[in-house]
Amino acid sequence: MNFQAVKAIYLFEMARTWRTIWQSIVSPVVSTSLYFVVFGSAIGSRIETVEGVSYGAFIVPGLIMLTLLTQSISNASFGIYFPKFTGTIFEILSAPVSFFEVVIGYVGAAATKALMIGLIILLTATLFVDIRIAHPLWMVGFLVLTAISFSLLGFIIGIWADSFEKLQLVPLLVVTPLVFLGGAFYSISMLPEAWQSVALANPVVYLISGFRWSFFEVSDVPVGISLAMVGLFLALCLGVIWWIFKTGYQLKK
Amino acid sequence: MDPIVSIKALSKRYANGFEALKSVTLDIEKGEILALLGPNGAGKTTLISTICGIVTPSEGSVTVAGHDIVTDYRKTRAMIGLVPQELTTDAFESVFDTVSFTRGLFGKKRDDAVVERVLKSLSLWDKKDNKIMMLSGGMKRRVLIAKALAHEPEILFLDEPTAGVDMELRKDMWEVVRDLRRTGVTIILTTHYIEEAEEIADRIGVINNGELLLVEEKQALMQKMGQKQLTLDLQAPLDALPDSLMDYALELGDGGTSLTYTYDTQAKRTGITALLGDLSAAGISFRDLRTSQSSLEEIFVSLVKDSA
Numbered sequence: 180m181n182f183q184a185v186k187a188i189y190l191f192e193m194a195r196t197w198r199t200i201w202q203s204i205v206s207p208v209v210s211t212s213l214y215f216v217v218f219g220s221a222i223g224s225r226i227e228t229v230e231g232v233s234y235g236a237f238i239v240p241g242l243i244m245l246t247l248l249t250q251s252i253s254n255a256s257f258g259i260y261f262p263k264f265t266g267t268i269f270e271i272l273s274a275p276v277s278f279f280e281v282v283i284g285y286v287g288a289a290a291t292k293a294l295m296i297g298l299i300i301l302l303t304a305t306l307f308v309d310i311r312i313a314h315p316l317w318m319v320g321f322l323v324l325t326a327i328s329f330s331l332l333g334f335i336i337g338i339w340a341d342s343f344e345k346l347q348l349v350p351l352l353v354v355t356p357l358v359f360l361g362g363a364f365y366s367i368s369m370l371p372e373a374w375q376s377v378a379l380a381n382p383v384v385y386l387i388s389g390f391r392w393s394f395f396e397v398s399d400v401p402v403g404i405s406l407a408m409v410g411l412f413l414a415l416c417l418g419v420i421w422w423i424f425k426t427g428y429q430l431k432k
Numbered sequence: 433m434d435p436i437v438s439i440k441a442l443s444k445r446y447a448n449g450f451e452a453l454k455s456v457t458l459d460i461e462k463g464e465i466l467a468l469l470g471p472n473g474a475g476k477t478t479l480i481s482t483i484c485g486i487v488t489p490s491e492g493s494v495t496v497a498g499h500d501i502v503t504d505y506r507k508t509r510a511m512i513g514l515v516p517q518e519l520t521t522d523a524f525e526s527v528f529d530t531v532s533f534t535r536g537l538f539g540k541k542r543d544d545a546v547v548e549r550v551l552k553s554l555s556l557w558d559k560k561d562n563k564i565m566m567l568s569g570g571m572k573r574r575v576l577i578a579k580a581l582a583h584e585p586e587i588l589f590l591d592e593p594t595a596g597v598d599m600e601l602r603k604d605m606w607e608v609v610r611d612l613r614r615t616g617v618t619i620i621l622t623t624h625y626i627e628e629a630e631e632i633a634d635r636i637g638v639i640n641n642g643e644l645l646l647v648e649e650k651q652a653l654m655q656k657m658g659q660k661q662l663t664l665d666l667q668a669p670l671d672a673l674p675d676s677l678m679d680y681a682l683e684l685g686d687g688g689t690s691l692t693y694t695y696d697t698q699a700k701r702t703g704i705t706a707l708l709g710d711l712s713a714a715g716i717s718f719r720d721l722r723t724s725q726s727s728l729e730e731i732f733v734s735l736v737k738d739s740a
Binding site for chain 2 (some may be wrong): 181183184186190194195212266267269270271427431432
């Protein structure tokens, strides 16, 4: 195991975070605060409670998930796409590192950054609403697993993309709609019955439901199923990455 | 001594069927400077990219210090530094950080003293805190060399180190290469400038259309280059050479109106005086004479033409 290489890639990626601190950390905090103002205060004041939880607090887990997913994907996809774009990827390919080590470096850094932002949003939220976390360990567990899974997905997208447009395609056209339709701002049970079954096909429903359960002990689906779905998604991403590295897809000629 | 890099029947076919390398076999000795000379698209970059692990070989094998580049890639790649042809650098990182990063990537512990030494040897020390994007093209090239040397490799590949570089910088670069050799690093460089190969290489390999046409000591090539031809235009055509001139290996051409004598400029005696004396003794008079020399360039062009 080339620990030095993992460390070098990880620190290189984290240095990018610090260098672009405004874009990396501050802008998600600002946009989340705006969600709170609009959904939490303006609209939320018309909605009393959802499943016994005040609406302002109810949307916090969904908001954190929304940012966690988009940040994990964009950090990891950009991290591996940019060296491909500039050509510096040659260095990674000619270094004595296994693909596994490369993934740990890039995905680890992307997940770390996404987690930092998730926690900052949680802290920001406490300024607006009263939050109590029923199962802190579960909460952290869901956060970490989700950050890693979606950073892996981001890594896959970064390898697949051969233009900046493609890099944006999946996050904008797939992930954001799934999160909005996945119950970030409402409970699935508020939907008409037919749509409830459709919603269950959305993987993000399980993430948000499980994560929300760790806060308020209310969920759309049993927490065990949520955890299983995250695990399944993680395994799926690992499988795709294993295949990419075995075949050298988009990396090696 | 065993070669430090041993390439055996290496072939590369791309997915579109293009054969970039055709069964290349080559041994590279420890401590030498080998220049791979060839026109654009000859397969030079594919060859070194394969050794470095960027391109997967289709057939054949490569060992570095006895280790296979596929099964033992950690060992072989740790010994190799690669300076690519394109100026592919990070943009926003500082010179020091980017060099230090490469050292880590190649499995070496962070060591600021080594990075400092490498930067100083390439006259980059006063630029260590500059962002790479602020540097000139020549300086970026140096940064790429510094990165390739950051993990103290034993073998350095330089892909077209002086392409598009002005004469002064090119001479600088040659000096850098010679300095590196003095430290015991084996250097393989690709170039399409003949004078570059002539200037710094110990051996020269000529490559075209994916085939290695020849690998020779530079001195041996220089000797070929040292051959000169003396051509004499005769007053009257000859049917055959007189016996007294048989020792000179003369060629009778142009319907017997010209004689060509090939001699070695580096030899102690060229034999020209004796030839002219014997010609006049044989009663052969001439109206003009000229000499010509085959340059490395001509050797190269004829090799490349023959292989096309």
